[in-house]
Amino acid sequence: MITEALYQEYLTLLLEGNRRECARIVQQLLDRDIEIKTLYADLFQKSLYEVGRLWEFNRISVAKEHLVTAITEGLLNLVYPRLFDRAVSDSGNDRKVVISCAANEFHQVGGKMVADIFELNGWDSQFLGANTPVDQMLAHIHDEKPDLVGLSVSVYFNMPALKAGLAAIRGNFLHLDIFVGGQAFNWGGTEITRQYSGTAYVPSLDRLTSLIAA
Amino acid sequence: MMWETREQAAYGYVTRQSQDLFFVLSGDGRILEANESARTLTRCRENDTVFSDLVVDFAGTFNLTNLVQARGGPQLLNIKTAAGLPQSYDFYFAQVQNLILAFGRLDAREMVHMQKQLLSLNQELNNLTRRLHKQNSELARLNREKNQFLGMAAHDLRKPIGLILTYCEFLQDEAARDLGTEHQAFLSTIHNRSLFMKHLVDDFLDVSAIEARRFDLDMQPADMPTVLSRSLEINRLQAQKKGVMLQVDIDPCPGPAIIDAEKIEQAVTNLVSNAIDYSREGDTVRIRLCCRQDHLVFSVEDKGPGMSRQEMEKLFTPFGRTRTKKTAGEKSTGLGLLITHKIITAHNGTLHVDSEPDRGTFITVKLPVIKQI
DSSP states (O other), X not given: OOOXXXXXXXXXXXXXXXXXXHXXXXXXXXXXXXXHHHHIIIIIIHHHHHHHHHHHTTSSOHHHHHHHHHHHHHHHHHHHHHHHXXXXXXXXXXXXXXXXXXXXXXXXXXXXXXXXHHHHTTOEEEEOOSSOOHHHHHHHHHHHOOSEEEEXXXXXXXXXXXXXXXXXXXXXXXXXXXXXXXXXXXXXXXXXXXXXXXEEEOOSHHHHHHHXXX | OOOSSHHHHHHHIIIIIOSSEEEEXXXXXXXXXXXXXXXXXXXXXTTTOBGGGGBOOTTSOOOHHHHHHOOSSXXXXXXXXXXSSOEEEEEEEEEETTEEEEEEEOOHHHHHHHHHHHHHHHXXXXXXXXXXXXXXXXXXXXXXXXXXXXXXXXXXXXXXXXXXXXXXXXXXXXXXXXXXXXXXXXXXXXXHHHHHXXXXXXXXXXXXXXHTTOOOOOXXXXXXXXXXXXXXXXXHHHHHHHTOEEEEEEOOOSSOEEEOHHHHHHHHHHHHHHHHHTSOTTOEEEEEEEEOSSEEEEEEEEOSOOOOHHHHHTTTSTTOOOSOOOTTOOOOOSOHHHHHHHHHHHTTOEEEEEEOTTSOEEEEEEEEOOOOO
């Protein structure tokens, strides 16, 4: 359980760029055996969305936003030993998902957290990373033959790149299920799913968890 | 903010708000005035610091006069910052009467490019770390499965090997008279090979338990000299066959220690057996037990071929056999020292190896004494 006071302390340290103290808080939560999804949704995602909002309203600089993102991404590494140990011991559904960021999208933490939630639910998740060129993504999908593809977009002006990615996947893999998500959708764009069959918008990690479980 | 003139407004911006560096220097390069940004970044002191002291000048070629007189574009200078990391600035110099004005500007395009590259590198590194963790977990799972299989296989093999040994011993005891020399030799070979297989299976079971972290000790009060003497019974036969002398020196101990006697016997037998294996006929293996107030020291010394430092490093790894050959080509599972080390550390003891090529090996085991309450 992450209290509001702890969240505010973490957010302040994060905005100060205090990597060590942020790591201390995350490690303490892990030592208390916090549920990984709670850690992701209530600490990492919540703080990153707030930092993204501060940037969008010109309250913090691009450099600070990048620093915060880099710190958060480093903190994910603290979670991985536990996450993958659990994922391996719970594995068995043999389902595969490929998660990618839209071309030109340099924010990858959200997509990576989504990939991790799939791992926790027994999926083999393959994360392609930030700014993945469309042809590389298509080649990977062709080689790996996943059951599902997820595309993440964090910055609204990258929506055209997301659309191009969706069109390319649908054009090459007619029956492959796709889902999209990311902070960019806070500014709109959810209607995009109606333009491409078999495409769903997933607004949160909680919704993602219920969809995986369904 | 209100200013009297445009010049004052511009000068106010440069001295207080601008992120560029601005210095007013005397003709000999002393800083007479620095804007807010320059003072914060470099911690320079007006009327005290010399401009050249702020410049990183590996080649020793910095010359202010030349820079002021130079025509053309900006001069790239590396400025020492209070944060400890030098920062590159494009500098413009202007001579105004007997003063020198210095303007330093960051190259924004270069900064953006560097920021993007650093971000990408950091992301790639983090993605690789994620893949590494995922693969590590998969390897750990495969290792657990391997240990389970090893344990099961070893456990299932133990019984038939025990039967072969028993029936072989029956035949040797009861039917040897009816067999020719050649057939007796066959039986002897079957017996020796089965015994080796039994040791191998026992070692596999121990390693399987160690790797699965199920290496439990049965700690009971025991008299260490008695435990040592019992262990050496097996080694005496081995030494006798090979013509190696055992010199045993045992201090009496004041009272029993709390140990797992069976496992300590196994460790002692392993260490002495190794020393015999690496000794030549006629050599002496020295075994000593000293009982101290709070610990026991057990040592084994041989005059065998010894080991290099690199060989010693892999001594306690599974199948970490050294290149050094046993003197009579004796076979071993390659697991004995790993198990011995585990037994000693499970007793909170230490095992120290001192060896040099051609100088023999000296192994010291130190066990803390837990006395009976």
